[in-house]
Amino acid sequence: MGLVPWNIEMIVLYDYKNNIEIVGTEQRPFKNIQKLITTKEELIPLVKDIDFPKNNLIIRPNNEDDQFIKKDFLSVDELFNEFDLLLEKSINGVVFVENDHRAHRSVNRMEAIRYATIDLIIKCHSFCPECSSPGFSVNRGEGNLPCEYCGFESDTFKYLVYKCNKCSFEKRIERSDITNVDQQYCNYCNP
Ligand SMILES: [Zn+2]
Ligand SMILES: [Zn+2]
Structure with missing residues (x-):
């Protein structure tokens, strides 16, 4: 920031x-x-x-x-x-x-x-679907959301990756808050 x-x-x-x-x-x-x-x-x-x-x-x-x-x-x-x-x-x-x-x-x-x-x-x-340990939570973002104007992939992540600290099981979930990004964050429209 x-x-x-x-x-x-x-x-x-x-x-x-x-x-x-x-x-x-x-x-x-x-x-x-x-x-x-x-x-x-x-x-x-x-x-x-x-x-x-x-x-x-x-x-x-x-x-x-x-x-x-x-x-x-x-x-x-x-x-x-x-x-x-x-x-x-x-x-x-x-x-x-x-x-x-x-x-x-x-x-x-x-x-x-x-x-x-x-x-x-x-x-x-929040429990791990594999081993039932608590603490199954978001570890990182992955993937790239498209630009709403041109569809080019942005640097903004598309998936949330949940991870278990006990058995390392991971689950990728598509984020639900936004499905694309504004043109101003697009490397093609606004390089
Ligand atoms: Zn764009
Ligand atoms: Zn686990």
């Missing part, structure tokens, strides 16, 4: 009975904040943008490597007060602000972890 910041969460269940790993995943973009600021006013758009304090911030004086850290804010007022104190402490008159990515301080991560867990539960209930 180029340079868009990306949040990937994985929840792993180790099944000792079958000796396999089942992995639930969720991925989505997130709003990354890493900024040097000099005034409290600069915090206002950041706070609005990330639904603070549900998604929290970490601030420190001088630069991103400073060991003096303030975090775990419960309100905007508390953030502002600590910002003032850090600004006084700062030798170069700036404060570094960034996201607090710890899961208990990020409601966005909590939500992503919830979806990763749902994905894990769904995989735990």
Whole structure:
């Protein structure tokens, strides 16, 4: 996805009975904040943008490597007060602000972890047609969907390949969400 910041969460269940790993995943973009600021006013758009304090911030004086850290804010007022104190402490008159990515301080991560867990539960209930082990799930995409305009094969996959982690049995299923791709993704129409 180029340079868009990306949040990937994985929840792993180790099944000792079958000796396999089942992995639930969720991925989505997130709003990354890493900024040097000099005034409290600069915090206002950041706070609005990330639904603070549900998604929290970490601030420190001088630069991103400073060991003096303030975090775990419960309100905007508390953030502002600590910002003032850090600004006084700062030798170069700036404060570094960034996201607090710890899961208990990020409601966005909590939500992503919830979806990763749902994905894990769904995989735990999907059984291999050959050996009946749980975790029978999509391993990769294969094949090429045609262009809707010229029918030329695109780089977009046409099949989902399910694989068993226990016996390696595979099953190829045609994807049901789309049957062809837009011209803009066609190497012939839009090289
Ligand atoms: Zn085409
Ligand atoms: Zn199997």
